[in-house]
Amino acid sequence: MKEFEFTVKDPVGLHARPAGLLVKEAAKFGSSITVSGNGKSADAKKLIQLMSLGIKQGMTVSCRMEGEDEEAACAAMQEFLEGNL
Amino acid sequence: MEKYTGKSVLKGIAIGRIYWYRKQEYRVEKVETADSEAEKKRFADALETAKEQLSGLYEETLARVGEDHAMIFDIHKMLLEDGDYLDTVNGVLEEGFNAEYAVETAQNQFAELFASMEDEYMRARAADIRDVSKRVIRILAGIPEDGILADGPVIVAADDLTPSETVKMDKNKILAFVTAKGSSNSHTAILARSMNLPALVSTGISDWEAMDGKIGVVDGFGGEFLVEPEQELLDEMIHRKNQWVADLKALEQLKGKDNVTGDGRRIDVFANIGKVEDADGALEADAGGIGLFRSEFLYLGRDSFPTEEEQFISYKSVLEKMGDKKVVIRTLDIGADKKVDYFHLDEEDNPALGYRAIRICLDRPEIFMTQLRAIFRASAYGRVAIMFPMVVSVSEVKRIKEIVGQVKQDLSAEGHPMGEVELGIMVETPAAALISGDLAKEVDFFSIGTNDLTQYTLAVDRQNQKLEATCDTHHPAILELIRMTVENAHKEGIWAGICGELAADTDLTETFLSMGVDELSVSASSVLKVRKAVRDL
Incomplete structure (x- = not known):
């Protein structure tokens, strides 16, 4: 299992657009990817769950990858979150 | 022919x-089906069609206006690919119900989820869930788009x-x-x-x-x-x-000219608008301001209350468009005759005399305060006045002013900048006209709403086709109520305008000028016509 934390810098938070892109990114990997924050957890491959976390600017989220390609998934998710949120 | x-x-x-x-008007029926496999196939086919439509819309919008606007269709498509959404639909299909009902169930469940969220942006996403679900339901039922x-x-x-x-x-x-x-x-x-x-x-x-x-x-x-x-x-x-x-x-040649008679009498000619975009038409018509901005558009044609943020953005954009010209916003004027299901208004035998407009606002101050907060926040961006519809007593005005005071206090404690805001009332009931002397002591202006004033004075339902002949808008009783309202306004040093249909009636322009009416607010298309009538006098 791999895990990292990330603080959201985007002023609108995890809104539809980045959530949609995040789902697409997560779907590239076989590992299960979970995003937790704001007291809830969501499957990163499910858009509605991700959006319903209600993640806003300044909140810290943790991202957990588990599976065969977790190393690659972790690197990709880290890069995605830094670049988009 | x-x-x-x-x-x-x-x-x-x-x-x-x-x-x-x-x-x-398509209503989804809940039907039990013997063949749930066939329903699953119907759903799968409709889902494919919906996704194809959305891809088409995405491509088209991308080519015409760019990625930012196109993204929404991509998001809609992804909602239809969401595992939880599909699980809910398939669960209902498994129980042996029809596909339309299954989609509606998922729609309600997830729209509810978003609608209950704290964040205003996320609450507004409930509309996306409904939009995309309705697309699938339309395809299933074979009905064309709205x-x-x-x-x-x-x-x-x-x-x-x-x-x-x-x-x-x-x-x-x-x-x-x-x-x-x-x-x-x-x-x-x-x-x-x-x-x-x-x-x-x-x-x-x-x-x-x-x-x-x-x-x-x-x-x-x-x-x-x-x-x-x-x-x-x-x-x-x-x-x-x-x-x-x-x-x-x-x-058009009259654009940029004054509304002044041959002998030097002057009157303001403003425009009535019902939507943000109408402000463009008002400017195009060279209106001196907005004398009636009906706020109902924010509430109609939707499933839930407009948020403070949504309202703020709408008011602010009109104020910014109008620059230093005055904009008179009328607060919520809704009753049982305008169908807004989420207000949960009871059916009424006589909605014109019923629970409506300021009566709802004073009874349900949370709705009222959201609107007032949005208007006062927008007041930092232009010249705004607020008027309240359907007032019949001084005590209502006092209660309104208490609520307004509270809203201003809250906003200033939260650090919001605000501009000067005039407070006025619509004089559209005979009661308000008759006690206009007392009401004038409480407010900054009057705006006479002649449509309702006519129907309440003559006891004529203006929607009733058979009564059009009886609905004499030039009736001396109405003109007398207008005259005394203007006179009472001036006694207290406040201004009085007319914002009903009658304001555009050029047969009465001379009469209104002689009564001393300060402002006429008419549809954008009548602004220049009224200016011509004034200048021809």
Whole structure:
């Protein structure tokens, strides 16, 4: 299992657009990817769950990858979150 | 050729294709099915079609306006690929129910999830869930999309149009309205006037299907609707239409001129608007300000209350458009006659005399305060005045001022900048006119709403077609109420305007000037007509 934390810098938070892109990114990997924050957890491959976390600017989220390609998934998710949120 | 007659709403001529606007009142039925596999197949097919439509919309929008606007269709498509959403639909299908019901169940469940979130942005996403679910349901049921599907501008023909239907229509696609029902004071008529479009109501036409797609002429001067006229007549109508357009152009010459009579009397001519975009029309018509900004558009044609943020953005954009010109916003004026299900208003035998407008606002201050907060926050961006509809007593005004005081205190504690805001009332009940001397001590201005004032004074329902003759808007009782209201306003040093349909009646312009009316607020299309009447005096 791999895990990292990330603080959201985007002023609108995890809104539809980045959530949609995040789902697409997560779907590239076989590992299960979970995003937790704001007291809830969501499957990163499910858009509605991700959006319903209600993640806003300044909140810290943790991202957990588990599976065969977790190393690659972790690197990709880290890069995605830094670049988009 | 077929010829129909109706009541004309605006003296103008429109020529073009007829578009039959069909009602889309589709209700999902819950049906048990024996073959759940067949329903699953139906759902899977509809899902594919919906996704294809969305991809098409994405590509088209991407090519025409760019990625930012196109993204929403991609998000919609992803919602249809969401595992949880599909699980819910499939769960209901497994239980042996029909696909339409299964999709509606998922729609309600997830729309509810978003609607209950704290974040306003996320709450608004409930609309996306509904939008995309309705797309699938429409495909399943084989019904076409809402709205005007024609490519070019058309004459919109329908039995009747509700306010929420007309607000949703794309103005650029409408040449004129023709309806079977409705009176010349109905909502469709008022809307047509504000959009400067010819309209014919109360035509009694029932066979829309036969004329759908044919060439039609709406003659607002003669109150006639011609379907497939002979070439000779068509040519004549084209000539008359060009004449009408030329006359309109002549009025254009009055832009930038004062509203002042030959002997130097002056009056403000403002515009009535019902939507943010209408502010463009008001500026285009050279209105001195907005004398009535109906805020109902924010509430109609949707499933939940507009948020403070949504309202703030709307008010702010109108104020910014209008620059240093005054904008008078009328607070929520809704009752049982305007269908807004999420207000949960009871059916009433007599909605005009019922639980409506300021009565709802004072009874449910949370709705009122959201609107007031949005307006006061927007006040930092322009010159705003607020007026309250349906007032009948001084105690109502005192209560309104308490709530306003509270809102201002909260906002300033939260650090929001605010501008100076005039507070006024609509004088649209005989009661308000009769006690206008007392009311004038409490407010900064009066705006006389002649439509309601007429119906309450003459006891005539303005939507009732049979009473149009009785509905004499020049009745001496009404003119006397207007006169005393203006007089009482001036005694207390406040201004008084007229914002009903009567304000645009140029037969009365002289009368209003002699009463000392300070402002007339009319539809954008009448601004220059009224200016001409003033200047001709």
